[in-house]
Amino acid sequence: MAPRRLPGLLRWLSIPLLTLAVPLGFAWWAFPSELAPLRAAGIVAGWLGGGLLMVSLLLMLREPRLADWLGGLERMYRWHHTTGVLAYVLLLIHPLALAANGLATSPSFAWQTLSAFDGGWPVWTGWLGLVVLMVGLATAFSKKLSYGVWRWLHAGLAIGVLLGLIHLVLLGIDEPVLPIIAVVALIVGWRALRGDLGLAARPYIVAEVQPLTEQSVEIALRPLGQPLAVAPGQFLLVAFYRGPNYRGCGEFHPFTVSSVERGDMLRIAVKALGDCTRQMLTMPRGVAARIIGGFDSVFAHHGAAPQLWVAGGIGITPFIGLLRAGPVPAPTTLLYLYRHESDAAFLDELKACATADPRLTLQLEATGDALPDLKRLLPQTAQLSGVECYLCGPPGLIKGARAMLRRRGVGARQLHSEKYEFR
Structure with missing residues (x-):
């Protein structure tokens, strides 16, 4: 049975409300009083950026029910990119505003505030987290990297978040940082185990491969256990593994359901767009596959x-x-x-x-x-x-x-x- 859908307006507002509520909640909790305006702005920017990073991590989860609540997986990923970029900008403003506040004392004091060379572990972990986030964001928009390399480099964003939280702990801010670390670890672990490693996936086997053109095929997939509840027009995340004379790349890629047939057999169309999908053109019957979905589609x-x-x-x-x-x-x-x-x-x-x-x-x-x-x-x-x-x-x-x-x-x-x- 398909999950009950949220009302249209609530689904449309879900991610914007989440994007506002989490960072504003962080900023409200940590809002400084009786501080110079630039120093207060730097602290608020840091907490706003941290809150947006939490939202960005949540939006990378590949859970069909969560995706249905939030308006679809493709929409979640667009907001994941947007919140990640905004978070990095705010986190970069954080040290710059603190350094600008130090200019009122002297340029030397401002430089000491900004420089990682003159600080200890609290400062080093903060800057290292920013650098890791910068590398992760730079690779996020690269089309030249292979999907496998891109995926592992993009995973560095989670490391950047953890380094930022360690930065706060070393500064003596234990609450609510320690609970936040636990939530981040839960989100990252959930994504790694259920999404990347496929524990949320159902087992299928390739029953037929039908050529469509020189660069595309239609693959029929038969369930080996409880079938997924999907409809034509929805899409799935599918990873192909081993079979007779075939060794799949094991990476989950999105494919649209072209039909659902008797016996809950699914068909998907595949076009050769990279090394992994090009290999699928010559896929034989009997290859093992795992599927996550189905994800809602317009x-x-x-x-x-x-x-x-x-x-x-x-x-x-x-x-x-x-x-x-x-x-x-x-x-x-x-x-x-x-x-x-x-x-x-x-x-x-x-x-x-x-x-x-x-x-x-x-x-x-x-x-x-x-x-x-x-x-x-x-x-x-x-x-x-x-x-x-x-x-x-x-x-x-x-x-x-x-x-x-x-x-x-x-x-x-x-x-x-x-x-x-x-x-």
């Missing part, structure tokens, strides 16, 4: 209003999942963009669906190596009145389509998209 809750679906490349997967589940509930236009016909997954099946369902209009466009002409391809303003728009594909396509649709009068609440990029 594509799994489309209503009865007229709809526009825009898919780019393998972004067609959630839409094929919805079409396999039954006829569309309202007049729907599907714009499917791909470079060449040989790159288009599910093309014959999509044509058959459009032939069988009079409510579905299929618009196919091979763009070659050029950017798609969205001005020509997307409906005009008069045709978009009251239409719900669902977008899935490369980030550049989603950004361009959203901008064009907004210029043509589509409101923000009518635009639904997810990138499924969790790094």
Whole structure:
């Protein structure tokens, strides 16, 4: 049975309220009195930054129920990045404000406040925590690092948080720091054991691998125990391990459910985008897999209003999942963009669906190596009145389509998209 969903407004407000409540609670508890303004500002900035880091750590958990409460895993990761960056800025302001306060005494005193060379372990641990956070944030936005290397470097953010808390303990601030350390250890341990090591995952086995194009396949997964409760259009985190003549990378990657069949067998579409997914193109039957999910998706809750679906490349997967589940509930236009016909997954099946369902209009466009002409391809303003728009594909396509649709009068609440990029 699917978990009971929170009301829409509460789900939308959940992360903003959390992002405000935790750091403001820290700042309220530690708010200094009878101190110079710059010194007080430096202390408050430090506690605000620490609170935002706590929120950032919480938002990296991969728990389906938590993700449902907070509006989806993709939304959690966007806020995880935002709160992490804001936390680092505030934590950097912390020593700078304290040093600026020292300028009232003398430049030498200000430098002693700022310099790690003139301090002891309390100062050293604070600066080391900032450096570790800086390295972690720098790697967080790197697209050139392999996923495995990026994951371990990004884990350094938790070490930076712990160093910052040790910095407070060495300064003699035991409360509420020691309980906070326990909470941080719980969050990090929970993520490591249930997420990275897969203790929250269910065992599956590869039952079939069906080629879609030269660079994509559809993989059927059969449960080996209690199956997951998922629906087409939702997405999963899947890690492939060993099988006959195959050794998987064992890393969890997001994949959209393209169908749920008898016997609770799942199908996912995979496109070769890196070393790990490229290896999946030649995956044999019998490979062991572990799955975490299913995670909610905007594509799994489309209503009865007229709809526009825009898919780019393998972004067609959630839409094929919805079409396999039954006829569309309202007049729907599907714009499917791909470079060449040989790159288009599910093309014959999509044509058959459009032939069988009079409510579905299929618009196919091979763009070659050029950017798609969205001005020509997307409906005009008069045709978009009251239409719900669902977008899935490369980030550049989603950004361009959203901008064009907004210029043509589509409101923000009518635009639904997810990138499924969790790094």
